[in-house]
Amino acid sequence: MEQPWPPSTSVALGLLVAVVLVAGAGSLALSAAGPDDPRVGTTPAKLVEPRPGENVFWPYTSTRRSASGRTLAINLVVYADAETVRYFLTERGGATWNETTAEWQDVGPTTAGESAAAAGANGTVVEWAAARGATRYLYVHNYVLTEPGPNETRRPYRAAPYTGHGERNVGGRWIDETYQLHDGNYFGARDHLRIYESPFESDEWVAVQAHSDHWDWFRLRHTVHATDATRDRLEREFMGEPSVETVWRMYLGNRRALGSDGWATVVDFVGLLGAGGIGSGLAAVGLVAGRDATALVRRRTATAGNRPSPREFDRSLRASAGPVGAAKRAVVSGLLARGWLDREDALLVVRGLSYALLFAALFGCYLSVRFGGIALENRFADISPKVIAAGLYPVLALGLPAVAHVFGRDLDPVRSFSVAALGVGAAIVVDYRALGVTVLSLDVVLHRVGVVVAIGLLAAGAVSRRSSTETVNPLVAAGTLLWVTLLVAPLVGWL
Template sequence: MAYSWPLSPKVTLVAAILVVLLAGAATMVEPGSPGATAERGQAPTKLVEPKPGENVFWPYTSRSRSASGRTLAINVVVYGDTATIRDYLTRGRDPGWNKTGADEQDIDAGEGPITEGNATNGTLVEWSAATGSTRYLYVHDRTLTEDRADEVTRRPYRAVSYTGPLGREAAGAWIEETDQLHDGTYLGARHHIRLYESPYESDNWVAIQAHSEHWDWFRLRHTVHGTEAAQNRVEAQFMGEPFADGVWRLYLDNGGGSGSDGWATIVDLVGDSGGSGPGPMALGITGLVLGTAVRRRHRRRDRSRADTTQPLLSDTPLSRWLRSSDRLSPGPVDRLVRGLSYLLLFAVLLGLYLGVRFSGVALERAFPAADPKFIAALLYPVLAFGLPGAAYLAGRNLDPVRSFAAAATGTGTAFVLDYQYLAVTTLPLNVVLHRLGLAVALGAVAAGAVTRDTTTKTVNRIIGAGILLWVYLLVAALVGWL
């Protein structure tokens, strides 16, 4: 039977162009951009007092100037100013925080004097460039609020709660983050904090949202996987330091989502300095370009030697050499070749996916001035086209059922090892199902990868279904259907 590609060339070309265009767009634009103005009726109504006698805020961040865009809970409040906090975090005893800015220009780490508080560690951190999408915080004039009815106040364990604007929306303001800091890599995993300094001059507090996130290669954006670890990291950096007059927890009643329990870390800095801010690729893609091309066979198999009840053997130079060797008989050689072929299929998918992750992190560290989104745009086609291409080439001439199992388990193992490397312990159900679908898609591609002279319509439908499922899941992740 003549071989026919399951998808027409036009359909295949359109699908490939669609994936590339969506990938490029996703690397240049972060989703969830804030709106220009607040939606009417969407101003928050649940406000808390971060410091006695000072103005209040909504204890969540938002991706837009509206309560409907609520994202993560505020989990740290520092009594001080942003410049001093940044100075302590980047020059303290654990100076791992780097400035996170919207542009990609380096900032001078040596600006400003070293004070008593940050002299505990003389090693300066080189401020590196990274990006972080804008999130808003709602701040409200305390004099235009009312105490919440039946609210029990138990300082210092519980924050005072207030009702919201009560129709006086002009009394509140959505503010952008004053600064962003991160510790980790953009294309790997990192702790990320956003600092919001009160716009009222009489106030002396900075609200902080701290979370842990990782780069999702299929969504081409960061995914938050927790808040507790980042909050504990910030808290530990101030605990026991001479520049911190006290560190305790205050209940803001904003628990739920991303591991937040409603308790915020409160840090009271000593005084108010009001000073200015401070003033070899380790891994590569190894073993990913493999010599898996198989010569087309134009001669019939010798029926006197062939056992038609056995799966088709790989026609590779290695297998032909082994069959001609006097050291092994044909039976053990065939079984050895088949076993190595399935192992190769498993390993190439495992290595290709992890190679993209490690190469992205290595390139980011080797070229700190480069936009990490540009690195992601270069590596994404390796992921989008390399994985199904490797599954097809490495799965040729193998038993469909066994090749499906090898490809699917290799892909699934890569996902598990990747999340272990990123220290991600919990995942949403939709992400788990998406990754299982990707493993099934590559398994189907490998199962349908047979030689042209043995292809059947059934196998054509299998590989066609695998390709369609792969493209659909890629597009679904890029456009935010997850």
């Protein structure tokens, strides 16, 4: 007979759930508050000069036409026009970058509850939103209408910025990206570029925001996990090309953004010709299950008192309902019919296989969402990403708790919790390793710890130890509450 859940373990798990919820709430509250930003408003206070004597820009992107929406740092400046950059990255020999069409530019339902301060404070989220999430703005200001500041920066004066409403003012304006490029999978990990061309015709520079991001199935949007690594990759691509004269670095002092060291790579093309001249020049250059079962068969308990009696054995098999229980009974019947095992050894085999199936089912269910999304994206390139996400998200939201409950039935609750938590935890680690993600924010780490605990509780609560009149298992109730909280929090912008 399975041992009941020890009271001390129940108390410890209850405290663990409380700690996860309280710590997560505290982390999210701090993220939402963010550091004080003296530049909140419509006009950024610090502007950088990408090329001597040409118009200046704010070295960050923003979720809105205001410095209060600061997100990621500008980390690449190219002395050329946007079409030259597009040609070099997408058309030269061996190019792997692709232009991101409007359908795949992080469009989707707006997370209405998301705090603007949170997005501006940590810059970790690329929203999946058509209204304001897909666009990141860059502020560009007339060089003449600025004054020198410390550390070779400029400060705007005499003119208010142009915000897109009312009469145009030549002092400064917020612009959205000219186009986007990517290399990688939308539902996996990718390198992502936002290219901004100066709105002033006299300027001959293009600002680029380069970062690496991955699709987060709990948040239903992309999360940025690196910026400097993507900049370094672009730097290597430009180096050694016959059409590129020099590659060097300029300090922009924008270290307040996620992952930024404050430096931007500067690329100077040969001759600084127009789009046609450089494009022509580039074209001319030609740019273990069986083994585990055997070990279990050979295993013997130290004393006969630990062996299940025939009555307990039969009762355990009858209690296993559904397809999983039917499979267990079929395995035992086959082993007994061939005379390979006695009833006690057969039960040990079934129990061992039950824990292995619980681990494998949760591990496979979690990873099937990731790799299923990538496979569908590559197979159906013309379909909207919202369709793929809508089809696979229920597998994560409903499939994981269902698998934990079905495969955790009639198992020891302590072991069931441990195996289920290990299965989901291993899947999370493998998922991030496959994506190449090595850095996560504290709120994401706490969220994933909560996922492991919730699934473990649901698996442990699948054991029916009470009378049939009691319909609510406290472990299932705690696991369900925690799971629903962990699903809702990212969708409403708490994560």
